[in-house]
Every structure is written in C-alpha cells, then in structure tokens.
Amino acid sequence: MQEIAEACGLTKAGLYHHIKTKEALLLAIMHYGMDMFEDMVLAKAGDIVDPVARLRECMARNIALVTQDASKEVTIILHEHQTLTGTAAQEINVRKKRYVRFLEAAFREATERGQIRPVDPTLASFSFLGTVLWIYKWYRADGKLTPREVSDGMIDLFFEGLMPRS
Amino acid sequence: MQEIAEACGLTKAGLYHHIKTKEALLLAIMHYGMDMFEDMVLAKAGDIVDPVARLRECMARNIALVTQDASKEVTIILHEHQTLTGTAAQEINVRKKRYVRFLEAAFREATERGQIRPVDPTLASFSFLGTVLWIYKWYRADGKLTPREVSDGMIDLFFEGLMPRS
DNA sequence: TCTCGGCCACCTACCGATCGGTAGGACGAG
DNA sequence: CTCGTCCTACCGATCGGTAGGTGGCCGAGA
Numbered sequence: 001m002q003e004i005a006e007a008c009g010l011t012k013a014g015l016y017h018h019i020k021t022k023e024a025l026l027l028a029i030m031h032y033g034m035d036m037f038e039d040m041v042l043a044k045a046g047d048i049v050d051p052v053a054r055l056r057e058c059m060a061r062n063i064a065l066v067t068q069d070a071s072k073e074v075t076i077i078l079h080e081h082q083t084l085t086g087t088a089a090q091e092i093n094v095r096k097k098r099y100v101r102f103l104e105a106a107f108r109e110a111t112e113r114g115q116i117r118p119v120d121p122t123l124a125s126f127s128f129l130g131t132v133l134w135i136y137k138w139y140r141a142d143g144k145l146t147p148r149e150v151s152d153g154m155i156d157l158f159f160e161g162l163m164p165r166s
Numbered sequence: 167m168q169e170i171a172e173a174c175g176l177t178k179a180g181l182y183h184h185i186k187t188k189e190a191l192l193l194a195i196m197h198y199g200m201d202m203f204e205d206m207v208l209a210k211a212g213d214i215v216d217p218v219a220r221l222r223e224c225m226a227r228n229i230a231l232v233t234q235d236a237s238k239e240v241t242i243i244l245h246e247h248q249t250l251t252g253t254a255a256q257e258i259n260v261r262k263k264r265y266v267r268f269l270e271a272a273f274r275e276a277t278e279r280g281q282i283r284p285v286d287p288t289l290a291s292f293s294f295l296g297t298v299l300w301i302y303k304w305y306r307a308d309g310k311l312t313p314r315e316v317s318d319g320m321i322d323l324f325f326e327g328l329m330p331r332s
Numbered sequence: 333t334c335t336c337g338g339c340c341a342c343c344t345a346c347c348g349a350t351c352g353g354t355a356g357g358a359c360g361a362g
Numbered sequence: 363c364t365c366g367t368c369c370t371a372c373c374g375a376t377c378g379g380t381a382g383g384t385g386g387c388c389g390a391g392a
Contacts, residue, residue: 012352022352145289157290161328164280
C-alpha cells in the first residue's frame with residue numbers, strides 16, 4: 001500500500017482517503033481489468049455471426065490484450081484468482097464465468113452447425129483459455145516472439161490442429 | 167511460517183532449526199514438486215520412441231499429477247512462478263526449462279517424421295503447457311468432471327483438433 | 333555396567349521491521 | 363464558512379527471524 005500510494009503521488013493516508021480497504025482496492029483494479037477485457041474482446045468479437053470466426057477473433061484479441069495492451073491490469077486478475085474473499089470474490093467470479101459461458105455457447109453453436117467435431121464445450125473452453133491465458137506466465141515483450149507471431153501461431157494450432165490434413 | 171510450524175508439530179523456532187530462511191523452504195518445496203513431476207511424468211514417458219505417443223503419455227500423466235496425485239506440491243510451483251529470487255529462482259527455472267526443451271524436441275521430431283503438420287515447436291510446447299497447467303486454476307475435485315474425463319477430453323482436443331476429419 | 337560429556341532437536345521469550353489502517357489537523361477552492 | 367483532499371504522526375498486529383537455553387540420546391572411558 002505504501003508503494004502504491006507513492007506511485008499515485010500520495011501518502012498512505014492520502015490513498016486511504018479514496019479507498020476503504022486494501023481488498024476493496026484489489027477488487028476495483030480487477031473490475032477495471034474486466035472492463036478493459038470486455039471492451040477490447042467481447043464487445044468487438046461478441047456479435048460475429050459465425051461461431052468459429054467469433055472464437056478466432058476472440059483469441060486474437062485476448063492474446064493481444066495479454067501480450068501488449070493491458071498485461072498488468074489483466075494479469076493481476078489471472079494471478080490473484082484466489083486472493084479475494086466473500087462477496088468481492090463472487091463479483092469477479094460472476095464476470096469470469098460470463099466469459100466461460102460465452103465460449104461454451106460458441107463451441108456448442110459451432111458443433112451444432114457442423115463446423116467442428118462434436119467436443120465437450122466446457123473442456124474446449126478451458127483448453128482455449130489455458131492456451132491464451134497461460135501466456136502471461138512465459139511471454140516476455142523483450143523475447144524472441146512478437147505478439148503477432150504468438151497470436152497467429154496459437155490460433156493456427158488451436159483451430160487447425162496438429163495432424164496433417166488428409 | 168507460524169502455521170507451517172504448527173502443521174509440523176513444531177514451534178516456529180523449531181522449524182527454523184531445520185531451514186535457513188523462508189525462501190529456502192519454498193525452494194525445497196519446489197524441488198520436491200519437481201522431483202515428483204520428473205518421477206511420475208518424464209521418467210515414465212521420456213523413453214517412448216514414437217514422439218506423438220510420448221507427448222500423449224506426457225499429457226495424460228501431467229494432467230493426472232495436477233488433478234489428483236500431487237496437486238498441492240505441483241501447483242505451488244505453478245502459482246509462485248515469480249516468487250523466488252536470485253540463484254534459487256535460477257535453480258527452479260533450469261528444471262522447468264528442461265521440460266520445455268523436452269517438449270520442443272518431441273514436437274520437432276514429430277514434424278520431421280511427418281507425423282504432424284509443421285508447427286513452431288516453442289509455440290506448440292507452450293500451447294501444450296497452457297492446456298495442461300491452466301487446469302490448476304479451474305479444476306475442483308468435487309466438480310462435475312472426473313480427472314479421467316479431463317485427461318481424455320484434453321488429449322483428444324489437442325491431438326485430434328477441432329476440425330472434422332475430411 | 334555405570335556415568336559422563338557432547339551433540340542435536342527443540343523450546344521459551346524476544347527482536348526490529350513492516351503490515352494494514354486511522355485520528356485529527358492543515359489547506360485551498362467555492 | 364464549509365467541504366473535500368491530503369498530510370503528519372501514530373496505532374496494534376503480525377511479519378521473518380534469533381538468542382540462549384532445556385532435555386534426551388548416544389558413544390567413550392573407567
């Protein structure tokens with residue numbers, strides 16, 4: 001809290017004038033991160049009609065978010081996934097679950113349209129999320145891979161698969 | 167440290183008789199987790215000749231490790247990935263990187279043999295790891311999915327892909 | 333066989349530093 | 363004069379860690 005206050009150009013007491021507790025601040029940061037996510041991913045990809053195209057656009061935008069635009073704001077949501085307690089934890093979990101339901105619906109729709117093999121929508125969603133969100137653990141902006149290379153490569157792998165097309 | 171000592175049936179001073187610092191204890195716990203991982207995954211799957219079969223066995227054993235056998239010991243390595251500092255961080259990073267190199271080699275070998283499409287081995291490895299290791303964030307033993315269902319479903323998705331076989 | 337010295341595991345009691353948080357006032361703007 | 367912002371100065375609790383002992387076990391020597 002000391003360091004956060006200094007970074008805001010305040011003393012600790014000055015910071016506590018604006019927030020009630022440390023956990024309330026974390027909650028506000030996470031809501032801010034979820035806002036950014038919804039603005040930059042769901043709002044842009046959510047109304048694409050074709051479910052596979054919707055999922056591809058979602059993955060591209062989500063990877064961009066994690067690798068560049070808002071890595072700090074978003075990765076804190078990912079890393080501190082067990083930190084909040086009580087109603088604060090529930091608030092964020094509700095917003096997270098909306099994303100999972102959104103992905104599940106897209107996979108289900110794609111299956112029904114016959115665009116993809118019949119797969120468990122839940123497992124497909126968590127596989128999608130693992131591929132995309134694990135990136136925050138290993139990706140470094142000063143590394144060999146550009147955000148674009150990661151994005152294109154991951155999307156190709158996830159949607160086109162490993163096996164040679166017969 | 168207080169709680170750990172009590173769980174060991176010791177006082178805090180008694181615990182500190184056995185370890186030097188809190189960080190040294192975390193390092194020891196992580197080495198123990200890496201030992202378990204290498205015993206139960208690499209040692210069992212490492213010498214399978216066929217690279218794709220090797221990767222499939224690896225994924226199955228890794229998912230089993232995260233969902234049942236050693237979730238506590240292994241997930242602490244995953245979650246506290248930025249906690250250690252200095253040489254301790256290096257020690258664990260070296261062991262982690264060995265696993266990444268092992269996966270990369272398998273993907274490269276599978277590509278050279280023509281068993282899979284030509285893909286970037288690094289991206290394929292991190293996609294593999296994301297799928298498998300993200301599980302610790304969402305999987306609950308008392309949930310709907312059994313470890314077996316997760317394992318079978320994830321392996322099918324990762325290796326057979328989403329698209330219908332043409 | 334007895335005993336004595338040393339060692340090892342572990343304890344009580346405590347340390348300074350830092351933690352999250354607050355009381356009460358200063359100060360500028362309207 | 364008041365209201366909202368932000369400060370100085372401080373709080374009790376907890377943090378990681380330690381000094382200095384206590385008590386039991388084990389091997390060596392008489």
